[in-house]
Amino acid sequence: MSKRELGRLEIVARLTRGQIGIDHAAGLMGISRRQVFRLKSRYELLGAPGLASQKRGQPSNNRICEAVRTEALRLIELHYRDFGPTLAAEKLAERHQIALSRETLRAWMNQAGLWATRSQRKARLHQPRYRRQHLGELIQIDGSEHDWFEGRGPKCSLLVFIDDATGRLMQLMFAVSESAFAYFDALRGYLEQHGRPIAFYSDKHSIFRVTGADKRAGDGLTQFGRALQSLNIEIICANSSQAKGRVERANKTLQDRLVKEMRLAGINDMTAANAFVPQFIAIWNARFAKPAANPNDLHRCLRDFDSLDLLLCWRSKRRMTANLVVHYNRMQLVIEDCELARHAAGQDIEVLDFPDGRLEVHWRNIPLPYRAIDKLQRVDPAAIVDNKRLSEALSYIQAEQARREPLKPDRIGPQRSHQKTGIMKARTDKFAQMKKRA
Structure with missing residues (x-):
C-alpha cells in the first residue's frame, strides 16, 4: 500500500468505529461523500487490502502495443546496438517512423540488456604496465598551463619531456602557450642535448594528431609529426590521460615543487624561469630518477643531413x-x-x-x-582559437582594445548637452520677442 492508502486506512477505520462522521472523513481524505461510502463498504468487505488500488500490477490501458516494442528492440539489436536511447529514438523516428520517447526506449533497452545505467556500468580499469627497458626508448611529453609565477608574472605553459624508463626529466621549457612553434623550440633543445629518441608519447592534441576534419587533405601528418618523421622518431598518441600517467603525475609535482622553488629564487618571468630550469632538472633527477632496467641508451645522434633549422x-x-x-x-x-x-x-x-x-x-x-x-596581421574576431591558446589570444585582444580605446571620441554627452542648450536659448529668445511685440 502507498502512503496515501495507509493514511486512508486509519481514517476509514475510525469511521467504521464511529469515532468520526462521513463529512469529517471526506474532508480529511479530500474526496466526496460518495467515495467515502465506497471505501467504507470495501473495508468492511475485504479489510485493509480493499483500500489498495485495484490497478496496481495491471498493465496500463494506454500502454504501447507489444508489437511496436518487439519491432523497436529488433531494429535496435540489428542496426543500433551501440546507440544510446536518445540517438536510437531519433533514428527510429527518422528512418523507421516509430515515434517513441527516449525514456520509454531507455527502460525497454535496459530490460532487454541493450543499455546499462551509470550505476550498472562497471568502472573502466586502467591496469599498470611495466616501465620501458631503455633510456630514450619512450619519452612522454605534455604541456601544463598553470599560474607558475603565482601572480607575479603572466600565466604560461610548461612543456615537459620525461623518460618512461627512468622517470628522468629530459627537457623543461616555459612557453606562452602550447603551440607547434613552442614544441619546435623544446624539441630542438632536447635533440641538441640528448639526441633522437625512439618514440614520443603524447595526448591527442591537434599539435600531434590530425583531427577528423583535416584527415581528407594532406598526408595525415601535423607539422610536428612531419618533423618527427623526417628525424625517424615515432609519435604515439595515448587514448587516455591515465595511459601517460608518468608525465601527468610529474605535472602535479612540478606545480607544487617548481612553483615554490621559483618563489624562493625570486623568479617572475619566463626568461628567468627557463634559465633556472637546468638547475631544477638536476635536483629533480637526483631525487626522483630511477636506473633503467637495461643500461643501454637508445638515443641516436643527429645525422649529417638533419638540418634542424629546416625541419623544425x-x-x-x-x-x-x-x-x-x-x-x-x-x-x-x-x-x-x-x-x-x-x-x-x-x-x-x-x-x-x-x-x-x-x-x-x-x-x-x-x-x-x-x-x-601588406604585412598587416590581426586577430580575426571569428577565428576558432584552440582552448590551450585561449589565454594568448585574449591577451592580444585586450592589448589591441586598450590601444584603440583612446582613439574613440566621447561625443554623446557634449553633443547632447550642447544641442539642448542651443534649443533652450532659441526658445527663450523667441518668447522675449513675442512679449516685446505684445
Whole structure:
C-alpha cells in the first residue's frame, strides 16, 4: 500500500468505529461523500487490502502495443546496438517512423540488456604496465598551463619531456602557450642535448594528431609529426590521460615543487624561469630518477643531413601566380624576377615559417629571394582559437582594445548637452520677442 492508502486506512477505520462522521472523513481524505461510502463498504468487505488500488500490477490501458516494442528492440539489436536511447529514438523516428520517447526506449533497452545505467556500468580499469627497458626508448611529453609565477608574472605553459624508463626529466621549457612553434623550440633543445629518441608519447592534441576534419587533405601528418618523421622518431598518441600517467603525475609535482622553488629564487618571468630550469632538472633527477632496467641508451645522434633549422619550422604549400606572387598569412610575397622564378611560376612552392619569425620561399628545396608587402596581421574576431591558446589570444585582444580605446571620441554627452542648450536659448529668445511685440 502507498502512503496515501495507509493514511486512508486509519481514517476509514475510525469511521467504521464511529469515532468520526462521513463529512469529517471526506474532508480529511479530500474526496466526496460518495467515495467515502465506497471505501467504507470495501473495508468492511475485504479489510485493509480493499483500500489498495485495484490497478496496481495491471498493465496500463494506454500502454504501447507489444508489437511496436518487439519491432523497436529488433531494429535496435540489428542496426543500433551501440546507440544510446536518445540517438536510437531519433533514428527510429527518422528512418523507421516509430515515434517513441527516449525514456520509454531507455527502460525497454535496459530490460532487454541493450543499455546499462551509470550505476550498472562497471568502472573502466586502467591496469599498470611495466616501465620501458631503455633510456630514450619512450619519452612522454605534455604541456601544463598553470599560474607558475603565482601572480607575479603572466600565466604560461610548461612543456615537459620525461623518460618512461627512468622517470628522468629530459627537457623543461616555459612557453606562452602550447603551440607547434613552442614544441619546435623544446624539441630542438632536447635533440641538441640528448639526441633522437625512439618514440614520443603524447595526448591527442591537434599539435600531434590530425583531427577528423583535416584527415581528407594532406598526408595525415601535423607539422610536428612531419618533423618527427623526417628525424625517424615515432609519435604515439595515448587514448587516455591515465595511459601517460608518468608525465601527468610529474605535472602535479612540478606545480607544487617548481612553483615554490621559483618563489624562493625570486623568479617572475619566463626568461628567468627557463634559465633556472637546468638547475631544477638536476635536483629533480637526483631525487626522483630511477636506473633503467637495461643500461643501454637508445638515443641516436643527429645525422649529417638533419638540418634542424629546416625541419623544425612550419612548412606550407602554396601556388605561385603567373606574376610571381605568393599569398601567405595575409601577406603577399613578391618573388624577385629571375630565370628560376619564371620556371616556378604557376607551380606549387613551399613557404617555411621559422619560430623566430623569418620566412623562406622554397621551390624544389631551392630558396627564392622575395620581398614582402601588406604585412598587416590581426586577430580575426571569428577565428576558432584552440582552448590551450585561449589565454594568448585574449591577451592580444585586450592589448589591441586598450590601444584603440583612446582613439574613440566621447561625443554623446557634449553633443547632447550642447544641442539642448542651443534649443533652450532659441526658445527663450523667441518668447522675449513675442512679449516685446505684445
